[in-house]
Amino acid sequence: MINHNLKIYNTLTRTTEKFEPIHIGHVGMYVCGPTVYNNAHLGNARTFVSFDVVFRYLQHLGYKVRYVRNITDAGHLENDADEGEDKISKKAKLEQLEPMEIVQRYTIDFHHVMDSFNALPPSIEPTATGHIIEQIEMTKQIMANGFAYESNGTIYFDVEKYAKDNNYTALTGRNLDDLLNGTRELGGQFDKRGRLDFALWIKAKPEHIMRWPSPWGEGFPGWHLECSAMSKKYLGNHFDIHGGGMDLAPTHHTNEIAQNVACNHIKNPINYWMHTNMLTVNGQKMSKSLGNSFLPFELFSGSHHLLEKAYSPMTVRFFMLQAHYRSTLDFSNEALQAAEKGFARLMNAMKLLDDLKSSTTSTSDISELKTKVYAAMDDDFNTPITLAHLFEGVRIINSVNDGKESITEVDKSELVKLMSSMVFDVLGLKEENAVNTDKIDGLMNMILEVRTDAKTRRDFSTSDLIRDKLKEIGFEIKDGKEGTSYTIL
Ligand SMILES: [Zn+2]
Numbered sequence: 480m481i482n483h484n485l486k487i488y489n490t491l492t493r494t495t496e497k498f499e500p501i502h503i504g505h506v507g508m509y510v511c512g513p514t515v516y517n518n519a520h521l522g523n524a525r526t527f528v529s530f531d532v533v534f535r536y537l538q539h540l541g542y543k544v545r546y547v548r549n550i551t552d553a554g555h556l557e558n559d560a561d562e563g564e565d566k567i568s569k570k571a572k573l574e575q576l577e578p579m580e581i582v583q584r585y586t587i588d589f590h591h592v593m594d595s596f597n598a599l600p601p602s603i604e605p606t607a608t609g610h611i612i613e614q615i616e617m618t619k620q621i622m623a624n625g626f627a628y629e630s631n632g633t634i635y636f637d638v639e640k641y642a643k644d645n646n647y648t649a650l651t652g653r654n655l656d657d658l659l660n661g662t663r664e665l666g667g668q669f670d671k672r673g674r675l676d677f678a679l680w681i682k683a684k685p686e687h688i689m690r691w692p693s694p695w696g697e698g699f700p701g702w703h704l705e706c707s708a709m710s711k712k713y714l715g716n717h718f719d720i721h722g723g724g725m726d727l728a729p730t731h732h733t734n735e736i737a738q739n740v741a742c743n744h745i746k747n748p749i750n751y752w753m754h755t756n757m758l759t760v761n762g763q764k765m766s767k768s769l770g771n772s773f774l775p776f777e778l779f780s781g782s783h784h785l786l787e788k789a790y791s792p793m794t795v796r797f798f799m800l801q802a803h804y805r806s807t808l809d810f811s812n813e814a815l816q817a818a819e820k821g822f823a824r825l826m827n828a829m830k831l832l833d834d835l836k837s838s839t840t841s842t843s844d845i846s847e848l849k850t851k852v853y854a855a856m857d858d859d860f861n862t863p864i865t866l867a868h869l870f871e872g873v874r875i876i877n878s879v880n881d882g883k884e885s886i887t888e889v890d891k892s893e894l895v896k897l898m899s900s901m902v903f904d905v906l907g908l909k910e911e912n913a914v915n916t917d918k919i920d921g922l923m924n925m926i927l928e929v930r931t932d933a934k935t936r937r938d939f940s941t942s943d944l945i946r947d948k949l950k951e952i953g954f955e956i957k958d959g960k961e962g963t964s965y966t967i968l
Pocket of ligand 1: 510511512706731
C-alpha cells in the first residue's frame with residue numbers, strides 16, 4: 480500500500496507540498512550526520528529521532544527507502560566558515576590520541592545513544608574519510624565548470640560567480656546583497672576573493688594531522704563538500720529528501736546545493752528539504768555557555784543538576800514525539816514527568832489490547848480513528864496529533880477492558896493492527912525492560928496471592944499494607960470480579 484496523501488513541508492519553497500517520489504515506490508533520503516568528536520548531543524538526537532520516524536513511516540507506507548546518514552570524521556572546522564581547527568584534530572591533540580581513536584570512540588557512543596532511542600540504523604552510513612577520492616573528483620569537476628579557484632593550495636567555491644545565474648540563497652530566502660555587504664570582515668582568510676566563498680579543499684598546515692594527497696598538494700576536504708559527494712555517490716544527482724537541523728540551512732545546506740548545481744549541471748538537485756527545530760530548556764535556548772545543556776546519557780542517568788531524576792530513553796523518545804519536528808522542543812522536569820506518565824499509560828493499554836473481550840457491537844468507530852491517525856502522519860509527520868489520536872485508542876482499550884464499552888472482533892483486530900503498527904513500527908516506541916516483564920509478572924502474582932490469602936483470613940491490615948506499599952513503589956492494584964490485577968504507574 481502506498482499512501483498518496485503524504486505532504487511534506489519543504490524549506491526550499493516554504494510550503495507544504497504533496498510528496499511525489501522521483502522513482503515510483505522508491506525514496507532517496509540524505510540526513511547530515513554527527514561530527515564525531517564529542518558525546519552525542521541531545522539536539523542531534525532529536526533530529527535523528529525525527530528522521531527515524533520519517534524513515535519508518537515511509538517504509539510503513541510501502542516505499543523502499545535508501546536512507547543515507549553520514550559520519551563526519553574530518554573537515555568540520557570549529558567555525559563553519561572555514562576558520563579554526565578541525566574539531567576532531569583538536570580533540571585528538573587535547574586527549575593525546577590518534578584522530579581515528581577519537582572518531583571510533585564517539586561513533587560507538589553515537590550508535591549506542593541511537594540504539595537506546597530505538598532508532599533504526601540508516602541504509603548506508605558513509606564517512607568523510609572513506610570518500611576522499613570522490614571529494615577530490617567533485618572539486619575537480621566544480622573547477623572545470625568554472626565555479627571554483629585555487630588560492631595558495633586551497634580551493635574555494637566562487638559564490639558571486641555562481642550567484643550570477645543561480646539563486647544562492649534559495650533555501651533560506653535571505654537577501655544576497657545583505658550578505659555580501661555584511662559588516663563582517665574577511666578575517667584571516669585573505670586567500671579568498673569573496674566573503675561568501677567557502678573552501679572545497681583546504682591546504683593542510685604543517686601541524687595538521689589529518690591530511691591526504693591531492694592535485695593541489697596535501698590537504699583535507701571541506702565539511703560542506705562531503706555531504707554533496709556522498710549524497711551524489713549513493714543517491715545520484717537528483718534525489719527526494721534532504722534533512723538536518725535548521726541551523727544547517729543558512730551555510731552548510733546552502734553550500735551543498737551550490738556545489739551540487741555547480742558540479743552536476745542540475746537546477747534542482749533535491750526535491751524536499753526538511754529541517755528540525757532547536758531545543759530549549761525551561762523556555763531558554765539550550766546552550767553550553769548557559770550551563771543548561773545536558774547530554775542523552777545525562778538524561779538517562781539523571782546526572783545533571785537541572786534534572787530531578789533519570790528519564791528512560793523511551794520516555795525521552797515519547798517526549799520528543801509530543802512536539803512536531805518543526806517546533807522547538809522545551810525540556811523541563813515537569814514535561815518529562817508528564818511524558819513518563821503518558822508513555823506508561825500508552826504501554827499499559829498496549830498490554831491489554833490482545834486480551835480485550837469482543838462483543839457483537841462496537842461503541843467506537845475504529846475506522847474513523849484510523850483515518851484520523853493516518854491524516855495526522857500524512858500532514859508533515861505530525862506526531863503530536865498522531866499521539867493525541869492514539870490516546871483516543873487508549874481510552875477505547877481501557878473502557879472496553881473495564882466493561883464500559885464494547886468492541887466487535889473485526890474492530891478489535893483493526894484496533895490491534897492500527898495501535899501496534901503506529902506505536903511500535905512507526906513511532907518506534909517499545910516496551911522497556913521487556914526482558915524482565917515475565918519475572919515482574921511472576922513476582923507480582925505471588926504477592927497478590929499472599930494478599931488474597933490475607934483477605935480471606937480477614938487480615939485486612941496486611942492486605943491494605945501490601946496494597947499501599949505497592950502503590951508507593953509504583954504498582955496500582957485493582958480488585959475486580961475476575962480477581963486482582965495490577966498496572967505499573
Ligand atoms: Zn551535511
